Amino acid sequence: MPATIKKIAQLSGVSITTVSKILNGKDHDLSQNTISRVKAIIEQENYYPSILAQSMRNAQMKLIALMIPDVRNPFFTDVIRGCEDCANKYGYSLVFCNSDNILEKEVNYVRSLQSRHIDGIVLSGLQIERKIKNNQLKLNVPYCFVTGNKKNYINETKLSLNNEGSYVATQYLLDLGHKDILFATGPSVYNHSQHGLLGYQEALKDKGIHPNPKNSLFLTGFTAEAGYNELFPLLKNTKASAIVCGNDLIAYGALKALRELNISVPHDFSVIGYDDIDTNQYLNPGLTSVNPNRYALGWDATIELIEKIENRSIDDYTENSFVKLVIRETCGVFKHEDKN
Amino acid sequence: MPATIKKIAQLSGVSITTVSKILNGKDHDLSQNTISRVKAIIEQENYYPSILAQSMRNAQMKLIALMIPDVRNPFFTDVIRGCEDCANKYGYSLVFCNSDNILEKEVNYVRSLQSRHIDGIVLSGLQIERKIKNNQLKLNVPYCFVTGNKKNYINETKLSLNNEGSYVATQYLLDLGHKDILFATGPSVYNHSQHGLLGYQEALKDKGIHPNPKNSLFLTGFTAEAGYNELFPLLKNTKASAIVCGNDLIAYGALKALRELNISVPHDFSVIGYDDIDTNQYLNPGLTSVNPNRYALGWDATIELIEKIENRSIDDYTENSFVKLVIRETCGVFKHEDKN
DNA sequence: CTGAAAGCGCTTACAG
DNA sequence: CTGAAAGCGCTTACAG
Numbered sequence: 001m002p003a004t005i006k007k008i009a010q011l012s013g014v015s016i017t018t019v020s021k022i023l024n025g026k027d028h029d030l031s032q033n034t035i036s037r038v039k040a041i042i043e044q045e046n047y048y049p050s051i052l053a054q055s056m057r058n059a060q061m062k063l064i065a066l067m068i069p070d071v072r073n074p075f076f077t078d079v080i081r082g083c084e085d086c087a088n089k090y091g092y093s094l095v096f097c098n099s100d101n102i103l104e105k106e107v108n109y110v111r112s113l114q115s116r117h118i119d120g121i122v123l124s125g126l127q128i129e130r131k132i133k134n135n136q137l138k139l140n141v142p143y144c145f146v147t148g149n150k151k152n153y154i155n156e157t158k159l160s161l162n163n164e165g166s167y168v169a170t171q172y173l174l175d176l177g178h179k180d181i182l183f184a185t186g187p188s189v190y191n192h193s194q195h196g197l198l199g200y201q202e203a204l205k206d207k208g209i210h211p212n213p214k215n216s217l218f219l220t221g222f223t224a225e226a227g228y229n230e231l232f233p234l235l236k237n238t239k240a241s242a243i244v245c246g247n248d249l250i251a252y253g254a255l256k257a258l259r260e261l262n263i264s265v266p267h268d269f270s271v272i273g274y275d276d277i278d279t280n281q282y283l284n285p286g287l288t289s290v291n292p293n294r295y296a297l298g299w300d301a302t303i304e305l306i307e308k309i310e311n312r313s314i315d316d317y318t319e320n321s322f323v324k325l326v327i328r329e330t331c332g333v334f335k336h337e338d339k340n
Numbered sequence: 341m342p343a344t345i346k347k348i349a350q351l352s353g354v355s356i357t358t359v360s361k362i363l364n365g366k367d368h369d370l371s372q373n374t375i376s377r378v379k380a381i382i383e384q385e386n387y388y389p390s391i392l393a394q395s396m397r398n399a400q401m402k403l404i405a406l407m408i409p410d411v412r413n414p415f416f417t418d419v420i421r422g423c424e425d426c427a428n429k430y431g432y433s434l435v436f437c438n439s440d441n442i443l444e445k446e447v448n449y450v451r452s453l454q455s456r457h458i459d460g461i462v463l464s465g466l467q468i469e470r471k472i473k474n475n476q477l478k479l480n481v482p483y484c485f486v487t488g489n490k491k492n493y494i495n496e497t498k499l500s501l502n503n504e505g506s507y508v509a510t511q512y513l514l515d516l517g518h519k520d521i522l523f524a525t526g527p528s529v530y531n532h533s534q535h536g537l538l539g540y541q542e543a544l545k546d547k548g549i550h551p552n553p554k555n556s557l558f559l560t561g562f563t564a565e566a567g568y569n570e571l572f573p574l575l576k577n578t579k580a581s582a583i584v585c586g587n588d589l590i591a592y593g594a595l596k597a598l599r600e601l602n603i604s605v606p607h608d609f610s611v612i613g614y615d616d617i618d619t620n621q622y623l624n625p626g627l628t629s630v631n632p633n634r635y636a637l638g639w640d641a642t643i644e645l646i647e648k649i650e651n652r653s654i655d656d657y658t659e660n661s662f663v664k665l666v667i668r669e670t671c672g673v674f675k676h677e678d679k680n
Numbered sequence: 681c682t683g684a685a686a687g688c689g690c691t692t693a694c695a696g
Numbered sequence: 697c698t699g700a701a702a703g704c705g706c707t708t709a710c711a712g
Contacts, residue, residue, distance in 0.1 A: 077412045282564055283622065357691085374698085
C-alpha cells in the first residue's frame, strides 16, 4: 500500500489541504517552514499522488490511446514511437490498441477507452477512421488521425502524404523512362489507397500518359502475403516494366514473386515501395521507397490531439511537410530492347 | 459528459445502490420489474460505468503495462500482440512504454505507472529486469518477464529459450559440416546475450570442439547497424565459415557486410539468425533463423502476470515449450576447398 | 498562514 | 425488495 495524502498530512501535522497545495505548487501563501517540513515527509515516505484520485476530480486522466490495425505492420512502429515520445513529453501515458481492422473491435475499444476516461485517441488506418471522415460516426472524445491531419494535408491540390508519395514515386519511374507502370495498393476502402491511386494517375497525366485502368490494383491487404499472392499472376504476364506499390510490404511480396519468375530487378523490372521501413536497406537489392517520416507522423498527430485536449496551441510540430524519395537499387532505367 | 450512475438512478426512480447492483449482476434480490426498467434506461442513455471511479473503490485498474526497449525492434511486435490480445481477453488494457534501455527512463516509468495504479507490468529486455533478477531492485507491483518466466525455463540444464535457440542454431551449422563458427550477439549485460553464448558454446563442446574465445562477440546493440558496422572488419579477415547471430537484425547487418565483401551466402559463408522476424522470408537469400514463437512469449508472460495480479491459477498458456529452426537459404554445407 | 467540508462516480456493509 | 451513508484519494472554494 503506497502512502496517501492523508498519511503525509498526519505525519507532517498539517491538513491534507496544505499537503495538496504543496503538491500542486500552490504554496505561495504557506510558510517556508511548513513547506519544507511537508516536502521532507513526502520524500521520506516516497509518496506520489494517485493519478486516479486526481483524475476523479479533474476529469483528466493524462491518458491517450493509440489505435491501429496491427503492430506487426512495420509502418506503425515508428509512428508508435513518435506518438509515445510526444505523449510522454506532455505527461500522458499511451494505451495501445490493435484492432485488426475489425470494425466491431474498434467500436468496443472506443467504448472501453471512454469508460477509462481516456483524454483522447490517435487513430490510424482504421475502419472507424473512414466512418468518422464520412460523418457516419461521431466520437465524443477528442481524437486525431495519423494520416490526414492538418499537418499532412499539404495543400488544396495534394490530398495527403499518400497522394504526394505515389506521385513522387511514379514521377521517378517516368523520369527513368518507364511508360507502362503498374500500381498496387491495399483495399480500396482506405483513403490511403484512394489517394495513392490518384497520385499515381496524376503523375501519369502530367507526363501526357493516359492511365490504363487495368494497370492499377487494389489488393486485399497492405501485406507482403497479399503482394506476393495477388501480384504473382499479374506479374507473370505483364507488359509493364515497373510497379509502384502502396507500401513496402506489398513491394516485398512483389519482389519475391519477381524472383521466382526469374524477372531480374532492376534490370528487367523496377519496383518502388512506400513507407521506407527499416529493413529496406537490408534487402538484396535494396528497396527504393518513399519515406513519409513515420516518426514525425506519430508525433504531429499527437501534438494535434493534445492541442485539442488541452484546448490550447502547442507549437511543437516537426518540420514534416514533405515526402522523401529514398533511392536504392530496385529501380533502373527503362531498356526498350528488354521488352517485346 | 457521459451519463453517471446518479443520472440513471434519477431517471429510473431508484437509488444508485440499486443501479450499482444491477450493473454488477448482484441483482438476485431485486424485482424483475426494477431490473428491466433500469436496464432499459441504461441502454437508452448509452451509459457505461467509469472504470476510474470503480477503481477508486476496488483498487483495481484493469491496466497492465508493457515495457520494452523499443518497438522498432521487430522482435517485439509479435510479443506486443500476444500481450495485448491476452490482456484484452481478461479485461485489461495495455499501457505501452519504450525505455530505450535507459535505466533512468525505466525507473521513471515504473513510478509513473504506480501512480496510475497499474495492476502489473510485463517487462522485456530492460536494464531494470537485470537489476530485479540480481536482487538489486524490488518492484512493489506485480510483474513478469517475457523471457525467463516459468514457461521459458525449459529445465535445469537449459537456461532459457535464448540458450536453447543458439544451441539449436549452432548444432545445425555443425551438422552441415562447419567447424569454425562465429557467434555475435548484443551487449553482454543482457541475460539473453549470456544465455545465447552459453548455448553456442555447449553445442560446440557437445561436438568435441573447444570454443575459441576470439570467435564470440558482444556487439553494442541488437541492431542491424551494430551488426553491419561491428561485424564488417571481423568478417573481412575471418577464417570462419559461418556465424550464429543473437538476433535477426544482427544477421541482417552481417549479410549486408558479406554482400559488400563479395562473400557469397550460403556458398562461401553461412548465416543464421534468431527470432525469425517476419521479413526474413523476403530477404534474398531468405534468412535461416530460430523461431521462439514471439506471440506466445508475450501471451504466456501476460497470463503469468494476470495469475499474480488476480492471485489465482489461469490455465491458459500456449503450448510453447520449444524453439523451432526455420530453414531458408543462408546456410549451406561446409565446402572444405572454399576455405583454408 | 491554515484547515473543514463538499464533491468527483462509484461499491458495499448494513438497516429497514 | 430497496436505499441511506461511508469511504476510496484527491482538489478547491471558502472561511477564519
